[in-house]
Structures are given as structure tokens and as C-alpha cells.
Amino acid sequence: MYTLKEKTVVTLRVNGEDRQALIRPGDILLDTLRDGLGLTGAKPGCLNGDCGACTVLVDGTPIKSCLMLTAEAVGHEITTVEGLSDTPIQRAFIELFAFQCGYCTSGFLMVCHALAGQMQTPPDAVIDEWLESNICRCTSYEEIGKAVRAVLNGEIK
Template sequence: MVRYEGKTIIKLNVNGELHDLAVRPSDLLLDVLREQLGLTAAKPGCKNGDCGACTIIMDGWPAKSCLVLAAEAEGHVILTVEGLDGTAAIQRAFVKENAFQCGYCTSGFLMVCHALQIQHPIIPEELVIEEWLQSNLCRCTSYEEIRKAVNSMYNMPK
């Protein structure tokens, strides 16, 4: 990292592209993704890690970007919904199962479910799926449809 007028230049690997960004030590990854890179799929919800609307994937695991300082993300591989390009099995499964209502939580759930498939390439037991889905909230209560989408995801061609 290089210091630059109260900011630090960091390199972030986001959706397969390297970005040089000037950040303050207190800048959240969520805010840098949205404001500097224009990647707005990760949503600000609670900003304390409870709702999961800001979930991204970091090094293959779901992470709440409101709890990660941008400088901490340097050296890690970050994937956002924009990086899925509409081709991921979970995106197709969400459409097939109508697993969304207002849509605010959808990108966070997509990332959790995509990471679930990365970490568990063969459909896991229902208890494992339930545990993964507990990290995110849907205020419209589309939980049944989201569970159906997760099961459907494992039956879709990759």
C-alpha cells in the first residue's frame, strides 16, 4: 500500500479485474464497491452485519461487505453479483422459482447461495442449507421460494 494525501492506494481484485483505489483507513468495502466501482448490487441494509443485503464472496466464502474495511480486502479475490453476469445456476434458479419479491435482499441471497454451491458442489443436507440461509434476512418472507431455488440450483446445468 502507498499513502496518498490521507488516503492509501490499494489494489482490489473484483470480478476478475484489478483496481487501484484510493481509500481512507475507515472506508468500508461496501461503500468502495458502490461509490468507486459503481457495483451497486451489494446493498446497504443494517450496516452492522445482521441483514446480509451487502453479502459478496471473498476467496470463495460469503462475506458481509459492511463489516470489511476496504484495505482488509487487498490481496483477496472478491466476487459480486455483477461478476456472475446472469449466468450462474443460482440466478437462473431464483427466476425459475420466483425467489424474490421486492428484490432488496436478492443479491445478498444470490451470493450466499452461490458460495454454498462453491463450498458444497454436491447438494448438502437440508440442515446445512438452512444454516447457510440464516445469515441473510428477507423482509418480504420469500424463504420458501429461496429454499426451492437452492434445491433447483443443484439440478441446473452449470
């Protein structure tokens, strides 16, 4: 088992690159990404796993980075919003007005991107189940739903 006792330098695989960070054993992935690696796209919203603003992908699966220790992420493939570039879901969010203040957007993008990558035509109940993990306080969610569906059904490629 992988153990840490003191402040230690670890190597994280983030957005396809190996990055080194000095961490305490109790550090959470969110803080390491932001304070250690300068990747501030993942946002703190509650530090309790309730809001999803800090969502990143770990081996392709959406994970709330406030609930994962940095030490647990070693050896896994981490993708943050900074690792997305001109993807269909980013274009869909812009074209369909799926954000206002933008603070929850990174988290929602990561969930939607993973969903579109894992499933072809999920039923509405599955889309709801995936997206209810995150909170947006500005939009009505309708726009986010339209954006993810536009990508899932290939309207926006």
C-alpha cells in the same frame, strides 16, 4: 502487516479485474465497492452484519461487506453479483419466483452461489445454517429454499 494512515490508492481484485480505489483507512468494503467502483449490486441494509444484503464473496466465501475494511480485502479475490453471469442460481431465482422487491437478492445469490460451489449435497441443517445469515422481508423464504435446492440437486444447471 499492511497499514494505511492517510487516504491511499489501493488495488482490489474484483470480478477478475484489478481495480483501483482511493480509500480512507476506516472505509468499509461495501462503501468502496459502491461509491468507489460503482458496483451497487451489494446493498446497505443495516451496516451491522445483521441482514446480509451486502454479502460478497471473498476468496469464494460469503462475507458481509459492511463488516470488512477495504484495506483487509486487498490481495483477495472479491466477487460481487455483477461478477455472476447467467449462473444456475440466477436462473433458479427467476424461474422459482425467489424475490419480489429484489433488494436482498444480490446477497442471497452470493450465499447460494458459494454454497452450491462448495458442497454437493448438504443436509437441510447446513442449508439453513448458511442461509439464516440473510434477511428477506418479501418472500416466505420457501422460494429461496426451492431455488438453492434446485441448483444443488442439478434440476437447474
